[in-house]
Amino acid sequence: MIDIAVIWAFIIAFAVFVYVVMDGFDLGLGMLFPLFPKKEDRDVMMNSVAPVWDGNETWLVLGGGGLMAAFPLAYAVLMPALYTPMIVMLLGLVFRGVAFEFRWRTTRERNLWDIAFAGGSLMATLAQGVALGAILQGIVVNGRHYGGGWWDWLTPFSVLTGLALMAGYGLLGATWLVMKTEGELRDQAYRLSWWLLFAMLAAIGLVSIATPFLDAEYARRWFAWPNLILTAPVPIAVAAVTALLMRSLAAKKDYRPFFLSLLLFALSYAGLGISMWPYIVPRSITIWQAASPDNSLHFMSYGVAVLVPIILGYTAWAYYVFRGKVRAGAGYH
């Protein structure tokens, strides 16, 4: 059961997860921009992610490039199926990414790039969430090609997952701000964290209720005996983490809420994994059907085994260099 294809499924899942949580707080922070109209606040917010956003976004390239390399068939079916959300995401990331530098290069058009930053973050988040829903609800496959239409991705369920991801990234962004800022800015981030936490819990609830109705297989996977022994701990853990998160928000522990929010993401992600397994395109293509030939997977495995620990090492170092609270007008202290 554990073979090279499964290992690669976990590697890709890991890359996507790292992307989701790391660019998640960047994008969430971007979406919260309109709620912080003061220029000084916005400067601080952007400075808190400016040194790391590029590294965060690189995990998306690894997710996409890795999918093409390790599961070319899945990449070839999923990308055309998700054509519109993907294009919207890419354009959103263009707006968001250039705003980091452009914003400092102009005073007259600064507002314009603030809008690009917030709007781009929103576009990218919504598109990613919609794409997730579109994958979960199933994709029409014809031979080795996508066999559906151009609007298949747009359903009430995919809109729900899009909104759910907005709430989730928003929570990550707000708790990141709690951790990285001070004073009034931090206080507002605390208030927002509460609202966004409730929104995210509602979203987790709605998606969890809706998913079993998409397909009987999802229901069996989650509720049939003996699977229940494995699946029941997930909602229980979600409840426990939520309780801890609320306590840390109430007690104003600046660092804890962010990491507990990450944990909440990890649990939701594990839940998705349980639903998806062993398909890479739900109920059409399994991991093994989509996998690249062994020799491609082996060739990349050496690189991953050596390079990913090194990457994690210098990424951690970069975060360490820019640790601590960001203050207005003075960058890092």
Added chain:
Amino acid sequence: MFEGFDPVILARAQFAFTMSFHIIFPAFSIGLASYLAVLEALWLWTGRDVFLNLFNYWLKIFAVAFGMGVVSGIVMSYQFGTNWSAFSDKAGPIIGPLMAYEVLTAFFLEAGFLGVMLFGLQRVGPRLHFFATLMVAIGTLFSAFWILSANSWMQTPAGYSINDAGQFVAADWWKVIFNPSFPYRLVHMVLAAYLTTAFVVGAVGAWHLLKDTRLPGPRVMFSMAMWMATLVAPLQILAGDQHGLNTLEHQPTKIMAMEGHFESHPHGAPLILFGIPSQAEGKVNYAIEVPKLGSLILKHDLNAPMAGLDTVPRENWPPVPVTFWSFRIMVGIGFLMLGLGLLSLFMRFRGKFYESRLLHGFALAMGPAGFIAVLAGWVTTETGRQPFTVFGLLRTSDSVSPLAAPAVASSLIAFAIVYFLVFAAGTIYLLRLMAVPPHHDEQGPAGHVPSHAAGITPAVGATASGHAS
């Protein structure tokens, strides 16, 4: 709307458009990253303030250009799937791992150290900061290595077999990576990136020298850039010639298109300097040609026979006019670059290097030359490889996604609007940064970092603050 359009043409237009916009930024940032590493090394070595000021000056420009390169690059990594899914399925097992290695060895390295390079000098000190700069520079070169290996494999596939699902599978990774055209393409492109940067740096230096010949920063950057032009432009012409011979061996149809050789020449082929190639008629109208020079250049023999496109089935012809013209643009700029390099050398020996308005005006006009040459070169090699994506093995028409013309057309229009808006703004900001000469106590990117580097600069300049340096 758009139902009557050919989705293959639209998908190709989209790839060409997004790729052309993208390549401009790496071509600049590969060279600029190396230049920044050299400037910082010189600063650490000599302690001269002028190098730190130049470093910070170009670092701001690098930050803007690099950001645009990143966002336009992510588009490319998903474009293979959205528009070229059949290609991704078939060639993914070979192209995918090469790109995965690019991400793992290059993109993470650049991105991981970029934050420290841009904002971290005060936090980590000069030595560790120099290390970060080096890592970014090395990352850009690793990136060129892998992506050019992948592109070269599509031009000159080697070391593969084909499996039951119709996918290309590596039989020998060494042969895949170091396929026949790769070493030539890598050298040609890295030199092109260095030249592109040198001509931008030279033009910025020249612009400021035209206004004031005494500014130390522009003098230093102009001199460095002109040395690059003098030394690297001839090397590049040599590398291009070798690359051409390699192409003749492995992709003869591309050379036929570049040269406008529709007809075979059993007794020595002419070099067509200019003319109007007609794909439909299969000949070059109004050709101005030098007899037998084509054979001399390509075969080093005046009378060597050269086959033409008349030996190739028409369905395998690349689009000749585009390939023919883009090649001439590239070569023409190459010789102009050589000319500027030689003129600068002449002025150095005459002692007029910092005063000659002719030299400075020429250098200023040549500022965008590298970008145009890079684009023309890529157009030559990519259209010359048509009608295949994997040369000789996988047709472009068999590589596309099951696409509907309206979807591709809409996304193409969206990309066009967004790119023109965003990159026009970026170009304006870059030109604005370049319009101001580097001054004493120059700051790094985004004026939000602490404004004084007291205590870590190895040499504190004596000139008054605000004085041009």
